Amino acid sequence: MSWLAIGLVSLASGLLGALGMGAGTVLLVYLRVFAGVEQLTAQGINLLFFLPIAGLALAAHTKHRLVDWRSAALCIAAGLPAVLAGVWLGRALGGELLSKGFALLLLIIGIRELLQK
Secondary structure, three states, rough: OOOHHHHHHHHHHHHHHOOOOOOOHHHHHHHHOOOOOOOHHHHHHHHHHHHHHHHHHHHHHOOOOOOOHHHHHHHHHHEEEEEEHHHHHHHHHHHHHHHHHHHHHHHHHHHHHOOOO
């Protein structure tokens, strides 16, 4: 892995993350396709990367009163049990199947975006 490439991908991911546009996708694609990192490891790196970026973006959005805390609390309460199930499922499925599922999801999203008006 080139430190320059990692730095550039991290900058792009940080910018997209601050905009709320799925920075994890950029980072995961780079780690999997170009850096050769295993899917589950890439997901772990992505989660660690996301924490400080999410904190800064949340502070900025809160400052501009762009956070609906009641809705956020409901989403968090519903999402936490799903995280545990997702971690268990991810380990059970394995990295190869997760990688193919992620690729399929990207393909579906890409086709949908191309076909939308």
